[in-house]
Amino acid sequence: MKILVCISHVPDTTSKINFTDNDTKFDTNGVQFVINPNDEFGLTRAMWFKEKQGASVDVVNVGGKETESTLRKALAIGADNAIRVDTPATDGFQVAKQLAKVAKDGNYDLIIAGRESIDYNGGMVPGMLAKLIGANFVNTCIGLEVEDGKATAIREIEGGKETLTTDLPLVVAGQKGIVEESDLRIPNMRGIMMARKKPLNVVEPEQIDAQTKAVKFEKPAPKGETKMFDADNLDELVELLHSDAKAF
Amino acid sequence: MSVLVYTESENGKFKKTTYETVSYAKGIAEKMGTSVTAVAINAEDHAALGKYGADKVLTVSNDKLNKFNAEAYADVIAQAAKKEEAKVVVIGQSANDKYLAPLLAVELEAGYASNVVALPESTEPFQVKRSAFTNKGFNITEITTAVKVVGIAKNAYGLKENQADAAVEAFEPTLGEEDFAINIESVDKATNKVTIADAEIVVSGGRGLKGPENWGMIEDLAETLGAALACSKPVSDMGWRPHEEHVGQTGKPVASNLYIAIGISGAIQHLAGVNASKHKLVINNDADAPFFKAADYGVVGDAFEIVPKLTEKIKAFKAENN
Ligand SMILES: Cc1cc2nc3c(=O)[nH]c(=O)nc-3n(C[C@H](O)[C@H](O)[C@H](O)COP(=O)(O)OP(=O)(O)OC[C@H]3O[C@@H](n4cnc5c(N)ncnc54)[C@H](O)[C@@H]3O)c2cc1C
Ligand SMILES: Nc1ncnc2c1ncn2[C@@H]1O[C@H](COP(=O)(O)O)[C@@H](O)[C@H]1O
Numbered sequence: 117m118k119i120l121v122c123i124s125h126v127p128d129t130t131s132k133i134n135f136t137d138n139d140t141k142f143d144t145n146g147v148q149f150v151i152n153p154n155d156e157f158g159l160t161r162a163m164w165f166k167e168k169q170g171a172s173v174d175v176v177n178v179g180g181k182e183t184e185s186t187l188r189k190a191l192a193i194g195a196d197n198a199i200r201v202d203t204p205a206t207d208g209f210q211v212a213k214q215l216a217k218v219a220k221d222g223n224y225d226l227i228i229a230g231r232e233s234i235d236y237n238g239g240m241v242p243g244m245l246a247k248l249i250g251a252n253f254v255n256t257c258i259g260l261e262v263e264d265g266k267a268t269a270i271r272e273i274e275g276g277k278e279t280l281t282t283d284l285p286l287v288v289a290g291q292k293g294i295v296e297e298s299d300l301r302i303p304n305m306r307g308i309m310m311a312r313k314k315p316l317n318v319v320e321p322e323q324i325d326a327q328t329k330a331v332k333f334e335k336p337a338p339k340g341e342t343k344m345f346d347a348d349n350l351d352e353l354v355e356l357l358h359s360d361a362k363a364f
Numbered sequence: 365m366s367v368l369v370y371t372e373s374e375n376g377k378f379k380k381t382t383y384e385t386v387s388y389a390k391g392i393a394e395k396m397g398t399s400v401t402a403v404a405i406n407a408e409d410h411a412a413l414g415k416y417g418a419d420k421v422l423t424v425s426n427d428k429l430n431k432f433n434a435e436a437y438a439d440v441i442a443q444a445a446k447k448e449e450a451k452v453v454v455i456g457q458s459a460n461d462k463y464l465a466p467l468l469a470v471e472l473e474a475g476y477a478s479n480v481v482a483l484p485e486s487t488e489p490f491q492v493k494r495s496a497f498t499n500k501g502f503n504i505t506e507i508t509t510a511v512k513v514v515g516i517a518k519n520a521y522g523l524k525e526n527q528a529d530a531a532v533e534a535f536e537p538t539l540g541e542e543d544f545a546i547n548i549e550s551v552d553k554a555t556n557k558v559t560i561a562d563a564e565i566v567v568s569g570g571r572g573l574k575g576p577e578n579w580g581m582i583e584d585l586a587e588t589l590g591a592a593l594a595c596s597k598p599v600s601d602m603g604w605r606p607h608e609e610h611v612g613q614t615g616k617p618v619a620s621n622l623y624i625a626i627g628i629s630g631a632i633q634h635l636a637g638v639n640a641s642k643h644k645l646v647i648n649n650d651a652d653a654p655f656f657k658a659a660d661y662g663v664v665g666d667a668f669e670i671v672p673k674l675t676e677k678i679k680a681f682k683a684e685n686n
Contacts, residue, residue: 129613129633133500153614208466209475234613236496236503239478243434243466252545253434255463268549274459274561276553276608282546292614297601327475327509331491334502336639342646342656347665347673353645354677356661361643363565363589363622364682 117171117262119162120222122215122229122241123190124152124205125183129234135333142235142333151186154230158290160299161260162228163194169262172196174222178205178214184316191311192303198314203321208236210326212244217322219249225284226267231256231291236330239289246287254280258293366401367393368450369418370441372458373407379562380523381456383416387524388516389454390417391483396452400528403444403535405429405437414530416523422448422535428544431551432460436543438467443537445472450511452490457515458561465515475507481520498613498636518561518619519642560611563592565622566641568611570596572627572648572667576604581668582626585675588682594618596628612637627667630655647671 127133127147134143151159165171175190176199177183187198201214219227229242246253252267258277259270262284269280269288288294303311345353357363369389371382386402393400399419404410406429410421422444429436441464445453453472455461457479469476481502482493489506492514496503507514560566567586569579586593593609600610611618613633623641627648628634635658638644646659649666656662663670 127497129636133497135501207475209469212466212470234498237479237498239462240466240469240476243463244470247467247470253467254546255434256459272459272608273551273553275557275559276551278551278553279549280546281549292610293607327469328477328505328507330503331506332504333496334493334504336499336501339658340660342659342662344656344662344664347663347670350663350670350674350677353661353663354674354681357622357643357645357678358681358685361622361645361660363643364678 117165117169117226118222118224119165119171119173120219120224120227121155121159121162121173121175121190121195122227123155123159123175123177123186124230124233125149125177125179125186126152126233126235129153133335135335139333140331149186151189152230152233154232154291156300157292157294158228158230158288159190159193159195160295160301161290163301164295165262166194174199176201176215176218178203178211180204187316188311189303191314191316192307193301194307196314198316200316200318201321202318207326207328208238208240209244209328210324212241212248213324214321215241215245216248218319219245226262227251227285227287229287229289231289242287242289249285251285251287252282254282254286254288257288257290260288260290260294365449365451366399367396367452367454368441368445368448369400369402369454370461371402371404371407371413372456372461373404376406376408378407378409378412381458381518383412383523384518384521385454385456385516386413386416386418387526388483388521390524390526391521392452392454392487392514393417395484395487401444401448401450402530403441405440410532411530414528415525417526417528418530419528420531420533422533424535424537426539428539431548433544433546433548434460434464434467435546436539438464438471439539439543440537441468442471444535445511447535453511453513455513455515457517461515465513469513472511472513473509474511474513475509476513476515477505477507478515479517480514481517483521495640499639500636517640519621519640520619558590558592560592560594560609560616560618563620565589565591565624566594566611566618566620567591567624567626568594568596568628568638569599569605569626570628571598578668579605581671581675585624585671588675588678591624596634625655626671628655629653630658
């Protein structure tokens with residue numbers, strides 16, 4: 117089985133979010149970048165397929181040279197090859213189109229991406245990619261098995277889950293659950309050493325027009341005062357939950 | 365030309381968020397000087413859509429569509445959009461909406477903006493505000509394609525009544541085998557539980573509650589309020605509560621009317637996922653807990669003392685005012 121894992125390069129979850137250039141750009145100053153958490157779960161599932169069933173695992177990112185450290189980390193975790201499509205990611209559609217080319221060229225059976233990137237929270241690249249290459253698609257995937265070219269996936273739905281079966285080629289958008297948190301791997305020294313020797317192919321982008329553009333950014337409005345209540349006087353709180361929050 | 369809105373239903377019934385989505389579509393239609401056409405799949409009570417501004421309802425009834433199927437549903441909506449020559453297609457942001465939206469966008473060659481939180485600031489060029497960086501920022505996005513797909517986030521716009529007489533018209537899309545390449549083998553869903561996605565109120569517990577045996581009082585409070593249950597990440601990691609209840613940046617997002625956090629410190633990853641809630645009440649015995657800064661209401665004190673008391677007082681208030 118040939119697996120491609122899509123890796124988005126995102127600010128670490130503890131990052132302070134600021135904007136520069138008159139609020140038209142995300143300020144990367146002092147920001148640590150990591151593998152998008154949803155993709156890390158997916159990559160770990162790919163390693164499971166590699167080790168238990170035999171599979172090759174490529175990782176791909178659409179982005180500038182600065183994302184290579186993130187791809188190297190994916191190689192250190194155990195991916196075989198990395199591909200970087202050498203163009204800045206401008207919108208979900210443009211990224212999906214670039215990935216579609218890589219996916220077609222590589223003839224992958226299974227493509228694992230993440231439910232959403234924690235930076236722009238688009239939640240659109242995997243579905244668009246699937247549609248563009250005519251593959252089946254499962255979103256919010258929290259369980260995945262592949263046997264004889266048939267996939268069984270568990271999808272998280274509101275208030276529960278459902279079990280789906282489908283054929284390959286398949287794109288899944290994974291999240292925590294596709295593997296557990298405790299299964300995630302921290303690259304060890306050997307992995308890091310080996311990653312240095314693994315191929316990281318830089319490929320030329322397709323000429324593609326984005327369909328959306330980020331015009332401006334804003335920070336959330338500063339929050340008003342917190343109303344504090346005495347533990348001995350909850351009546352006023354209950355009154356406000358009623359009149360102000362309209363909770364009951 | 366009209367604004368097309370997909371109206372999600374479950375077992376034939378529309379949800380409150382569906383009416384919010386229709387209200388929002390009406391808001392866009394007014395800005396663009398056009399009407400609203402809704403498309404509803406296997407739903408009843410179409411007239412209710414008129415109350416929130418739908419001028420026309422395309423009703424699809426087809427047994428093959430009894431279970432949600434993203435590819436098939438996206439195909440139905442795309443066909444309706446083409447028939448109506450819609451320039452803007454509005455959808456909600458439920459799990460199913462988010463599943464079908466990218467498929468729909470590609471089908472319509474439309475740019476898609478997700479997690480939109482307000483009416484377009486301008487419709488030419490078409491610019492909408494969306495939340496990004498897991499609620500740590502907003503981004504004004506311009507959709508540059510002729511047809512646009514807009515996903516409106518739950519509780520961002522609210523319900524706006526706007527009576528129109530909805531004309532009901534049966535619509536029969538053409539569906540093929542390729543629409544059903546994914547087979548739904550089984551659905552496992554608690555039917556009697558309020559889900560985090562649908563809940564108006566969410567009651568959430570953290571590590572401060574010391575152990576799973578102490579959740580009784582949390583459940584009582586939630587039941588009194590008709591609220592969904594949630595928890596912080598370590599609580600689900602330790603197996604005190606099921607994974608479905610984990611909320612935050614890497615768990616489920618919460619955008620309820622009221623979020624009650626009990627014994628939760630307010631780590632940045634937790635806050636990011638719940639900040640979209642309108643009102644937040646924090647109960648914590650540490651006056652310096654970071655969560656208080658993000659809260660609307662705070663009570664400093666021992667949860668084991670406060671929570672049962674609060675539940676009793678809410679019960680009494682409800683009894684008195686009913
Ligand atoms: C990559 C990454 C992703 C993450 N994603 C998430 C996520 O999605 N969601 C999430 O929740 N966390 C997430 N975290 C974890 C997060 O950083 C915090 O560790 C976690 O939110 C803390 O949970 P807590 O508030 O329940 O526990 P603690 O931080 O231990 O806080 C317990 C609180 O309870 C209070 N307390 C103690 N006793 C009482 C009492 N008797 N009465 C009242 N209050 C009491 C304490 O004062 C304290 O404030 C993530 C971390 C990382 C690194
Ligand atoms: N620039 C990118 N390069 C590679 N994969 C990406 C990129 N952006 C998004 N993805 C993949 O698509 C998923 C969803 O991203 P998004 O649609 O941006 O929320 C991510 O979890 C990744 O798996």
